[in-house]
Amino acid sequence: MSGLLRQATAIVLPTIVILVILTTALAAAVLSPRLLPRRVRMDDAPDRPRAFGSEMSWLAVKTDDAGYLAVVLGLGDLSVANWNSGLGAIYDLELSDTFVFISPPVAGWTFVAGVSLPLPQGGSFVDKAAPLLLRVAREFRSVQYFATFSIIDFYAWARFENGRPVRAVAIGEAGIVWDLGRPTPVERKLGLSMMELRGVLNRHGDIGGALQLHPTEPHVLCIAEGWGINPMAIEAFADESGVGWIARAPHAWRAERVRSAA
Structure with a gap:
């Protein structure tokens, strides 16, 4: 046994x-x-520009020195990436919140795109977009910022020239976050203007405050085209082939609540 x-x-x-x-x-x-x-894994074979911009935020900076732009933005862990693989990463559902794509120069502009770029914030959240734009604008002559997220009804556009803000607008479901400077000609042409409703004193149902025509994604793209380049039409620059970089978005860009005073 x-x-x-x-x-x-x-x-x-x-x-x-x-x-x-x-x-x-x-x-x-x-x-x-x-x-x-x-x-x-990134593809480093030069390719032609590919359209982007829908459900995305991006910077357009007047420079051919993408390397220095990456330094100013505080980006590290860079890998060479062409348009196809770079845009593929920032639109990938599992990677989009981690990476940004720095494009090859196109007609003198370099783009930095990614949903991980800071969004203009107000209320209980720290606005990390404005300080970032001011830092970049101190180093480059022309700096533009755009965001269009129809899924959360959020749209923004901003323009800096020679280190100074010329125009900045950001609006979401909670209302206006940014409204700086006068509407540019392209905004006026689109009918995107602010007006104040004062009403009649003591009138029943009187309302006050700002009333605005709420923008849409096509509005933001039209403004981008009026100021420089519409990224959804960037494939027209077919002779501007090259490679850019993919980089990890800094932890400091993440949304952060305002700390209440003790």
């Missing part, structure tokens, strides 16, 4: 060990992609 027991043990124990090893390996295969930092 003891001999049979020893034989059974000799068979069962190795089987259990093998099952444990296989289970551990399977668990590691399933969990490791979640535990390890997300990485993306």
